[in-house]
Amino acid sequence: MTGYKMFKKLQFVALLTCLVASIQTAQAAVRINLTDPNADPLPTAIVPFDGESADEQNVGMQIRDVIANNLQNTGLFNVLDPKAHLQSRQSMRTSGILFNEWRLINAQAVMTGHIVILGMGTATPKAQVEFKLYDPYAERDILAKSYTADLRFWRHIGHRISDDIYTQLTGEGGYFTSRIVHIAEESKNGKKLKKLCVMDQDGGNYQCLTDGSHLVLTPRFNPNVQKIVYMSYANGFPRLYLLDLPTGKQEIVGDFEGLNSSPRFSPDGKTLVMTLTKGHAGNPEVYSMDIETKKLKRLTFNRGIDTSPSFSPDGKKIVFNSNRGGKPALYIMDADGNRVRRLTYGQGRHYAPVWSPRGDLIAFVKEYEGRFSINVIDPEGEETRQLTESFLDESPTWSPNGRVIIFSRQMGDSTKLYTIDLTGYNERQLKTPMDASDPAWSPLLK
Amino acid sequence: MRKGLLISFFLHVFVFFFVMMSVPENLFPKEKVQTISIKLVAAKNVKKTTEKAAPKKVKTQQSAAPKEAPKPKKKPEPKKPPKKAPTVVNKIPKKADKPTKQIQAAEKEVKKKEEKVAEKKPEPRPAKLDKTKDKKNIVQDNSKEATPVEDPEDFLKALSFIEDLKAEQSAMFEGEETEKTTVNVAEQAELAVLKKHIERNWYKTPGTKFINPLLLRLKINRDGTLSSMEVVESSGSLSLDNSLKRAVRKAAPLPIPTDKYDVFKEIELYWNG
Known part of the structure; x- marks a missing residue:
């Protein structure tokens, strides 16, 4: 009996000791x-690719500049001027x-690389480029x-x-x-020609696909970037066309009566959503x-105007624009047209929704x-954020990683493309040879 | 039976005292008294601290070089064993001056603040002062040269740093609620300095998707250099984890007070979006 009580007491004491001990250990680490990390762009060194011959070094420098320009334009990197690099090519x-030499110039990451041109002088020389990215503080390659x-x-x-490099350092997919693809506008003999043109995300490899003889609008890529769907007045009526990029072949999507507009591919590329006015007294559905x-398949049944559909990245939902509530606002429905709910309320008219490839936001024009x-607004409609404002900002489209938006801005007579980070910072113009509008960003190329 | 009771009694008494002695204040929180320490310094003196802080900065840049906590001053530049890097590199700091000028300027400023805070710490009084209800305690330290100031304008200048000090103190108190620490108010100041020092060195990509909180545990050597570093809870993004590690390496040697090494020898860094 007493033994048991003693045991109980001892147990109690042991418990208390444990408690005290645990407090002691909690005290060990502060x-x-x-809360407030440094939001400055990441100082990064991109060293020109080294090569044996002058040709190789030349191409190496050009590739280096493409990389440096890409990273610098994100606004997230501060690419250090090669003149500031302390370690010479020879020393490298x-x-x-x-x-230590890279830490001295505060480089948080250093890329170095080497280029070899194989089959120089043959018809199809190849470039073999290898690179390493280093963390100068951990003193190893990452x-x-x-x-x-x-x-x-x-x-x-x-x-x-x-x-x-972008993915390694930010943890997000690159873009x-x-x-x-966009509509380029060229004035020729007093006439304005609208052409369908494509370019790299940085403005390189510029190329036009139509000659401007017909009005073209709203081009969109399919998910594997092999096809472009767009609206054209080629036969005198607004119709949708599908352009196959490798073959250059064009086919009409369907010759539906009335207005055929605002096409967009589903994320799996098998379905096309669009706005048609056929058969219901000119009312867009x-x-x-x-x-x-x-x-x-008809998805909306409403006497108001329903237009500008855009799929969510999982393909299960569609956001679209409708004036059924009195003025143009955004609505979300299931991909089969069921369960429609209103997404945006409040001041102004809301147009041109595009669901981010990341899925967490929808961009639109207000x-x-x-x-x-x-x-941008989240799909639950809880938080709206305004990124830009001007006399006329239009046609937003997302980068493949859902981080950057390209849109067109009209200033006076000319329309240009601009990019902005979804944080609302880093607005900059994307240089194009001609006026440009109606941009659509492709997914990542394979 | 009696004996048992007696043993039990003494054991209880023992445990009671043991607990009372060892339980830290945070179980019985004291009222927080905001102390604003006022330091009387000659204007010249203020300038001096600023100037002296400047050359010192370059060292922090040089990776592993150990540093004598907050009051280094007279040391010139020399004998610093760099971490692993070759010795040749050691002479180069001068060259780096241009590219890093901005950073230095920024960090110079911080150093300045750091030193102010550090200077008023060493005397043991604040702990006692905490209990008094006075809103202000005039603490006069800095016995070296409390010479009277001749130029009235300079005097105002000399006083202007008090505003900084106040701001810093209030910042400390703001931060305090979120900081789960067992340190007392005096140490909060050093913690705030440490926090700022690490944050400044942490380049975090803004606007990335938040996944999980990040917890990094550091073990610090007596000279502020890093003994070890371990990710206790990953943020879910290797890039983010690495960026904080990089920040700590860049920030080392950490500005911890030499006389409170026991408090600061192990530090947890926490990021919650």
């Missing part, structure tokens, strides 16, 4: 809650990378890769490496190996069409008191 060759491609595609190699079978702005 905790600091970090003989003694490898000296981390990424090493090599690419071999036709020398003509050296820019492509630069974009690939940019994506690798540099991608293209942008949203339709989907199976591209293989050409089978049409018009309020004669000013236009690009905004």
Whole structure:
């Protein structure tokens, strides 16, 4: 009996001792809650690719510049001027990378690389590029890769490496190996010609696909970037066309009566959503069409205008624009047209929704008191954020990683493309040879 | 039976005292008294601290070079064993001056603040002062040269740093609620300095998707250099984990007070979006 009581007491004492001990250990480490990290662009060194011959060094420098330009334009990196690099090419060759010299110029990451041109002088020389990314503070490499491609595609190699570095340092997918299709506007003999043109995400490899003889609008890429769907007045009526990029072949999507507009592919590329006015007294409704079978399905049934559909990245939902509530606002429905709910309320008119490839935001245009702005809203409709504002900002489209938006801005007579980070910072113009509008960003190229 | 009771009694008494002695204040929180320490310094003196802080900065840049906590001053530049890097590199700091000028300027400023805070710490009084209800305690330390100031304008200048001090103190108190620490108010100041020092060195990509909180545990050597570093809870993004590690390496040697090494020898860094 007493033994049991003693046991109980001892147990109690033991418990208390444990408690005290645990407090003691909790005291061991002090905790600091970090709240306010440095948001400055990351100082990064991109060293020109080294090569044996002058040709190789030349191409190496050009690739380096593509990478540096890509990273700098994100606003997230501060690419250090090569003139500020302390370690020379010679020193790098003989003694490898000296981390201390890179820490001295505050480089948080250093890329070095080497280029060899294979089959120089033959019809199809190839570039073999290998690179390493170093963390000068951990004093080790954090990424090493090599690419071999036709020398003509050296820019492509630069974009690939940019994506690798971006992903490694930010933890997000890259977006540099991608293209942008848009409508270029050219004045010729007093006439304004609208052409369908494509370019790399940085403005390189510029190329026009139509000659401007017909009005073209709203081009969109399919998920594997092999097809472009767009609206054209080629036969005198607004119809949708499908352009096959490798063959250059064009086919009409369907010759539906009335207005055929605002086409967009589903994320799996098998379905097309669009706006048609056929058969209901000119009232625009949203339709989907199976591209293989050409089978049409009506998704909206409302006396208001329903238009501008855009799929969520999982393909399960569609956001669209409707004035059924009195003024144009955004609505979300299931991909089969069921369960419609209103997404945006409040001031102004809301147009042109595009679901982010990341899925967490929807970009749209808001018009309020004669000013236009690009905004983003989460799919639950809880938080709206305005990113830009001007006399006329239109046609937002997302980068493949859902981080950057390209839109067109009209200033006076000319319309240009601009990019903005989804944080609302880093607005900059994307240079194009002609006026440009109606941009659509492709997914990442494979 | 009696004996048992007796043993039990003494054991209880023992445990009671043991607990009372060892339980830290945070179980019985004291009222927080905001102390604003006022230091009387000659204007010249203020300038001096600023100037002296400047050359010292370069060292922090040089990776592993150990540093004598907050009051280094007279040391010139020399004998610093760099971490692993080759010795040749050691002479180069001058060259780096240009590219890093901005950073230095920024960090110079911080150093300045650091030193102010550090200077008023060493005397043991604050702990006692905490209990008094006075809103202000005029603590006069800095016995070296409390010479009277001649130029009235300079005097105002000399006083202007008090505003900084106040701001810093209030910042400390703001941060305090979120900081789960067992340190007392005096040490909060050093913690705030440490926090700022690490944050400044932490380049974090803004606007990335938040996944999980990040917890990094550091073990610190007596000279502020890093003994070890371990990710206790990953943020879910290797890039983010690495960026904080890089920040700590860059920030080392950490500005911890030499006389309170036991408190600061182990530090947890926490990021919650």
